Amino acid sequence: MKVTLSVIKADIGGYVGHSASHPDVLACADECLAKAKKEGLLIDYHVTKCGDDLELIMTHQKGVEDEKIHKLAWDTFIAGTEVAKKLKLYGAGQDLLSDAFSGNIKGMGPGVAEMEFEERKSEAIIIFMADKTSAGAWNLPLYRIFADPFNTIGLVIAPNMHAGFAFEVHDVKEHKKIILNAPEEIYDLLIFIGAPSRYAVKAVYSRATGDIAAVSSTQRLSHIAGRYVGKDDPVCIVRCQSQFPAVGEVLEPFSLPHLVEGWMRGSHHGPLMPVAVQDATPSRFDGPPRVVAVGFQLAEGRLVGPCDMFADKSFDAAREKANEIAEYMRRHGPFEPHRLPLEEMEYTTMPQVAEKLAARFINLD
Numbered sequence: 001m002k003v004t005l006s007v008i009k010a011d012i013g014g015y016v017g018h019s020a021s022h023p024d025v026l027a028c029a030d031e032c033l034a035k036a037k038k039e040g041l042l043i044d045y046h047v048t049k050c051g052d053d054l055e056l057i058m059t060h061q062k063g064v065e066d067e068k069i070h071k072l073a074w075d076t077f078i079a080g081t082e083v084a085k086k087l088k089l090y091g092a093g094q095d096l097l098s099d100a101f102s103g104n105i106k107g108m109g110p111g112v113a114e115m116e117f118e119e120r121k122s123e124a125i126i127i128f129m130a131d132k133t134s135a136g137a138w139n140l141p142l143y144r145i146f147a148d149p150f151n152t153i154g155l156v157i158a159p160n161m162h163a164g165f166a167f168e169v170h171d172v173k174e175h176k177k178i179i180l181n182a183p184e185e186i187y188d189l190l191i192f193i194g195a196p197s198r199y200a201v202k203a204v205y206s207r208a209t210g211d212i213a214a215v216s217s218t219q220r221l222s223h224i225a226g227r228y229v230g231k232d233d234p235v236c237i238v239r240c241q242s243q244f245p246a247v248g249e250v251l252e253p254f255s256l257p258h259l260v261e262g263w264m265r266g267s268h269h270g271p272l273m274p275v276a277v278q279d280a281t282p283s284r285f286d287g288p289p290r291v292v293a294v295g296f297q298l299a300e301g302r303l304v305g306p307c308d309m310f311a312d313k314s315f316d317a318a319r320e321k322a323n324e325i326a327e328y329m330r331r332h333g334p335f336e337p338h339r340l341p342l343e344e345m346e347y348t349t350m351p352q353v354a355e356k357l358a359a360r361f362i363n364l365d
C-alpha cells in the first residue's frame, strides 16, 4: 500500500514568549485534524510541539504537495492563530506570511517535509523536530546516519546498505539542487553540507533500491520574506531498519550536541540538545536549541505511537554536555563565534543598526 507521510509545522504563537506552545492551540489543531480524519482525507494524524512550534504529522494517500492536505494544514494554522490571538500568545500567526492560501503551503511560511512510499512489512519511522535552529541543522546528523561507518555500522556489515546512499543537497540561497553519492563523493558532499547556512540536505535515497530514506524541511523564512521574521525550526523524517539504518543508528548522531545556528534572535550558535517532547521548552537565553524525536510504526498508514525516543536515559550525557557547551558559548556574549558571522546577521537585526550608523563611517586615509 502506498502511503504519504506529511509533516507540516509553523510557529503560530509562543507561550511564554518564544519558549513553548499553549495546550489550547494544540487542542484546536487536534480538533481540525480529527475532523479531516473522520471525513476520510487523512488516514491518521498526530499533533505535537517542539518549543513554540506546532507540528502536524499526517498520513494519507494523496501524494506529496497535495493541495487538499496543504490547505488542511493552512486552515489548521489559521484556526490555531485565532486561539493564539485570543490568549494574546506571543507572535500569534508569526510564520503565516500570507493572508490567503494559494494552493501550496511551501513558500508561505510553514515548514514542510513529505514523502510517499510503499509501506514495508514493518515500517519504522522517526520524525525529528527542532526549535531555535534552521534547515542545515540536519546536515551533520544525516551525514553521520547515511554516510559515516563510525556511526552506522550497517553501512559496513549489512549487505542491503553496502551500496550507500544518495544525498539531494539544496542551495537555499540560489535555489539549486545537486545529487551526490556516498561513499565515493563524500569529500565533495562535505564541502557543501559543511556550510549548513547555505546548503541543506533535502532528501536521502537508498542506492540499492532507489527508495526514499529521509526528507527534511528546507524553508528559509528570511529568504521568503526578505527580512528576519523568526527562525525556520526544521523537521526531518527518517525511515529506519532493514534496507535503512537501524533506529539506534539513526538516533546515535544526536549523542553529540553539535553547534547549530538560531539561538537567541536567530543570531547565535548553540548546541542542539536532544530532549523528550515535554522538555522541548527552550528558556535559557531562549534556548539552547532543542531537538525531539518521535518514533512510529506504520500499519496501513495508521501511526502506531508516538514513542518519545530522546526520553531515554542514554541521552542524559548528551544533555549534560549540551548544557556545558551552552555555558561556554554564552561566556562569549556578543562575540563571534557565539554570535553568527556577519553575512548571516544580514538576515537578523544587523541591517537597521548598520543603516543608522552609515553616515558616521568615514573613509580611512
Ligand code: F6R
Residues within 6 Å of the ligand: 017, 018, 091, 132, 133, 230, 231, 262, 263, 264, 265, 266, 285, 286
Ligand atoms: C530565536 C527566537 C527568539 C526571539 C527573541 C526576540 O529563534 O525565536 O530568541 O528572536 O525572543 O523575539 P522578538 O523579536 O519577537 O521580541
Ligand code: MG
Residues within 6 Å of the ligand: 011, 013, 014, 017, 018, 052, 090, 091, 094, 230
Ligand atoms: Mg516564536
Ligand code: MG
Residues within 6 Å of the ligand: 011, 051, 052, 053, 131, 132, 231, 233
Ligand atoms: Mg520556533
